[in-house]
Amino acid sequence: MTSRIALVTGASAGIGASCAAALSAAGHRVALMARGESALQTVAATLPGQTLVVPGDVTSRDSVEATFAQVEQHWGPVEVLVHCAGSGASKPLVDTSDDQWQQMLDLNLTAPFRCLRRALPGMTSAGFGRIVVVASVVAKRGESRVAAYTASKHGALGLVRAAAAEVARTGVTVNAVCPGYVDTPMTESTISAIASRKDISHEQARELLGCRQPIGRLVTPDEVADAVMLCVGSGAITGQGINVDGGAVQS
Incomplete structure (x- = not known):
């Protein structure tokens, strides 16, 4: 596959670090974004290819803009976006505060929206792009004690499907991977x-x-990265929510 410019959010650990490793091993240049610079430097030191460490907060509109601008300044427009940044919170619905609800929406839904909005113009202009949002299996089912998280991940899957429909004829694909x-x-x-x-x-x-x-x-983080790389490698997979959940949700 042609070497591309990739940006991975949430790249300092877990699924994000595994996706960065898979992209780098495949020959892509990989920019790493997360809040902790030290952890990003540790991940970067393990990657075989070119890396760019870009500390930033995906919940900040200015930080997202600065990250994309820095990648563009060093290498050019982002061609592969893998959005892994996210978090969960467990509370019964009736005990979930407005602040906790908003925090889940800001991190798991508004942040990918802003990243997609920033990435898509360059991709559609170039006639190539791959976007993968790491959602969750609860993007497809309800689960107790995680109402805010579940709602945010349902929204993220809807965002992916709407974006995929908009850009389907441009050479850009947009998918979600839904881990258990x-x-x-x-x-x-x-x-x-x-x-x-x-x-x-x-x-x-x-x-x-x-x-x-x-x-x-x-599930292992590398198994999730395998599904991400399937989406990165194919121009015919788009608008999908690919489950990596050990068979829990058969859809």
């Missing part, structure tokens, strides 16, 4: 919460969470 429970630092916090709530050990909570998926284990 993945072995990442974010999931570790979920495991800790389960252990505390059920008064069981951390390892028992991890096993319990893994058993919620038909494969009986947590």
Whole structure:
């Protein structure tokens, strides 16, 4: 595949770091965005290809603009955008505050919207682009105690599908990858919460969470990156929400 200019948000750990590694191994130049510069530098040091560390906050409109501008200044327009930045919060719906609700929307829905809005003009002008948003399996189903997170991820999938329909004839594809429970630092916090709530050990909570998926284990970040790279490599996959959830949601 032709070497492209890629930007990965949320690249400092977990799925984002695995996607950056997969893109770099495939020969692409990879710009890494997250809030922590030190963690980004650590990831960059492990990649085989050209990298650009661009610390920034995806929830800040100015920071998103500055990140894209910096990539353009160094290499040129972003051709592959992999948006991995995101987070979850667990609370019963009736205990979810307005601030917690807004935080989930800002990070999981407004941030990808702004990144897509910034990336698409350059891609459509060039006649090539690949956008992949890492959503969640709860973009396709409801789940208790995560109403704000679930709503934001449903919105992200809708955003992807609307964008894909708009640019379908331009050479740009827009997809979502929808992981289940993945072995990442974010999931570790979920495991800790389960252990505390059920008064069981951390390892028992991890096993319990893994058993919620038909494969009986947590998905690995590299397995999510495999699905992302499938979307990056194909011009015929667009408007999709590809599940990487061990068979939990068959759609």
